[in-house]
Amino acid sequence: MLTQTLFQSVVVCVGALGTAAAALAYFRTVRLERPAIGAFNSKDLVILAGFIILLPILYLALPGAVLTGFLVLTFGSAMAIGLRPIMSARYRRVLIPVLIGAEIVVTYTLLGAPRGLQLYWVLTSAIVLVAAMGVSNLYVQGGLRLRQVAWFAVFLAVYDAFFSTVVPLTPQLAAAFEGRPLNASIGWAAGRYSANIGLGDLLVYGLFVTAAYKAFDRRGATWAFVTIFLFGALAPSVAPMVVSQFDQGANGIVIPAQLFFGPAAFAVTARLYRRYPERTTSQWLGEQTARLERATGDRPVSALAGARPGEPVAVAG
Amino acid sequence: MRKTILPSLLLTVVLAGCAARPDAAADAGAITMDHLVFGTDAHEIRVGDQITFSNSSSRALHVLVVGKDAQPRSEPGAPSFGGASGHRAEVGDRWTTPPWDTPGTFWVTCTLHLSMNLKVVVA
Numbered sequence: 001m002l003t004q005t006l007f008q009s010v011v012v013c014v015g016a017l018g019t020a021a022a023a024l025a026y027f028r029t030v031r032l033e034r035p036a037i038g039a040f041n042s043k044d045l046v047i048l049a050g051f052i053i054l055l056p057i058l059y060l061a062l063p064g065a066v067l068t069g070f071l072v073l074t075f076g077s078a079m080a081i082g083l084r085p086i087m088s089a090r091y092r093r094v095l096i097p098v099l100i101g102a103e104i105v106v107t108y109t110l111l112g113a114p115r116g117l118q119l120y121w122v123l124t125s126a127i128v129l130v131a132a133m134g135v136s137n138l139y140v141q142g143g144l145r146l147r148q149v150a151w152f153a154v155f156l157a158v159y160d161a162f163f164s165t166v167v168p169l170t171p172q173l174a175a176a177f178e179g180r181p182l183n184a185s186i187g188w189a190a191g192r193y194s195a196n197i198g199l200g201d202l203l204v205y206g207l208f209v210t211a212a213y214k215a216f217d218r219r220g221a222t223w224a225f226v227t228i229f230l231f232g233a234l235a236p237s238v239a240p241m242v243v244s245q246f247d248q249g250a251n252g253i254v255i256p257a258q259l260f261f262g263p264a265a266f267a268v269t270a271r272l273y274r275r276y277p278e279r280t281t282s283q284w285l286g287e288q289t290a291r292l293e294r295a296t297g298d299r300p301v302s303a304l305a306g307a308r309p310g311e312p313v314a315v316a317g
Numbered sequence: 318m319r320k321t322i323l324p325s326l327l328l329t330v331v332l333a334g335c336a337a338r339p340d341a342a343a344d345a346g347a348i349t350m351d352h353l354v355f356g357t358d359a360h361e362i363r364v365g366d367q368i369t370f371s372n373s374s375s376r377a378l379h380v381l382v383v384g385k386d387a388q389p390r391s392e393p394g395a396p397s398f399g400g401a402s403g404h405r406a407e408v409g410d411r412w413t414t415p416p417w418d419t420p421g422t423f424w425v426t427c428t429l430h431l432s433m434n435l436k437v438v439v440a
Contacts, residue, residue: 060376064407108402108405109401109402110401110402111380111402111403111405111428111429112380112381112382112389112398112399112400112401112402112403112404112428113389113401113402113403114388114389114390116401116428117387117428117429172375172376173376175352175376175377176376176377176378178377178378178429178430179378179379179380179405179429180378189387191386191388192386192387192388192431193431194387194431
C-alpha cells in the first residue's frame with residue numbers, strides 16, 4: 001500500500017504539474033487564434049462540464065468501434081487546436097494521425113508484451129497532454145477568467161464527491177477505461193505498480209494555472225502551482241491511505257481529485273482577488289504585444305491580435 | 318428541451334450503473350474473471366487439458382498472459398496466449414486456451430490488474 005501510494009504520488013505529481021507547466025509555457029509563448037464566437041464565459045464552461053460528465057457515460061453506452069471513432073475525432077481536434085500555431089499543416093497532418101494510430105495499434109497488439117503497457121502510457125499521455133494544453137489555452141486565451149475556473153472546480157468537486165461516494169460510478173468507469181484505446185488520462189506503469197490521473201482533472205489544472213497567471217501574473221501562477229501540487233496531486237494520491245473508500249484497489253487512477261482541489265482552488269482564488277487587482281484579458285494582450293514589440297525592435301506586431309495560422313508567436317519572458 | 322436533458326442524463330447514468338452481469342450459468346466449468354480477481358486462486362488440470370476463461374465482470378477488460386503480478390513472462394511449456402497482444406477478454410468473453418501439454422506449475426495473470434494471479438498446476 002505504501003509503495004503504491006508513493007508510486008501514485010510521483011506519477012500524479014509529474015502528470016499534474018507537467019500538464020500545468022506545459023499549459024503555462026504555451027500560454028506565455030503561443031497565441032491561439034480567437035474563435036469567432038466572442039469571449040469564453042460561464043456558458044462555455046457548462047458545455048465543458050457536460051463533456052466531462054458525458055465522456056465516461058459514452059464509454060459505457062456506445063459500441064466499441066463507434067466510441068473509438070468518437071474519441072479519435074475528439075482528440076484529433078483537440079491536438080489540432082494546440083499544435084496549429086506551432087506546427088505547419090504539413091507536419092500536423094502527419095503527426096496527429098500517426099500518434100493516434102500508433103496508440104490504437106499498441107492498445108490492441110502490445111498490451112500483453114513486457115514493455116507494452118509503458119509504450120501505451122507514453123503514447124496516451126502524449127496525446128492527452130497536448131489536448132489538455134491546447135484546450136485549456138483556447139478557453140483562457142479566449143477570455144475565461146480565474147473566478148469562473150474556480151467555480152468550475154467547485155462544481156467538479158461536488159460531481160466527484162457524489163459519483164465517487166454516494167453513487168460510486170466514477171471508479172467503475174475508470175476501471176472500464178483501462179486497456180481501451182485513447183484512455184483519457186496520463187499515467188505510467190512500472191513493475192507491479194500503475195497510476196494515472198484523468199483528463200478532466202488535468203484540464204482543470206491547465207485552466208487554473210493559465211487563468212491565474214493571466215489575472216495575477218507570476219504571483220497567481222505560483223499560488224496555482226502550489227495548490228495543484230498539494231491539493232490536486234499529493235492529497236488525492238495519499239488519501240486512500242486514510243480513507244479506505246478512496247482506495248481503488250489494483251486500479252491506479254486517482255479519484256476523487258477534485259474533491260480536494262476544488263475547495264482549495266476556490267479559497268486561493270478568493271484570496272488573490274481580495275488582495276490584488278485582476279489583470280483582464282485585454283490588458284494582458286496589450287502587455288504581451290508591448291513586450292513582443294520591445295523584443296522585436298519596436299516593429300508593430302499586429303499578428304499578436306490574431307496570429308497567422310501555423311506561425312508561432314514567441315514572446316520574450 | 319432543456320428540462321428533458323438532465324433527467325435523460327441521470328437515467329442513462331442509472332441504467333449504465335445497473336447493467337446486468339453476464340449469466341452465471343454460462344460460466345459453468347470456466348475460470349471466471351470479476352473486476353479484479355479470478356474466480357479461483359489455483360486450478361489443477363491433467364496434461365492435454367484446456368482451460369476456459371470467462372469474463373463475468375460487468376465493466377473490466379482483461380488482457381490475459383502467462384506470467385505473474387501483471388508481468389508477462391516466458392514460461393517454457395505453457396501454451397500461447399496470443400503472443401505480444403495476449404488474449405483480450407472483453408466483457409462477456411469466453412475463451413479456451415490451447416492444450417497444456419507440459420507438466421508443471423504455471424501462472425496466468427492480467428497485465429492490467431496486478432491482483433489477478435492464477436496458479437495452474439498441470440499434472
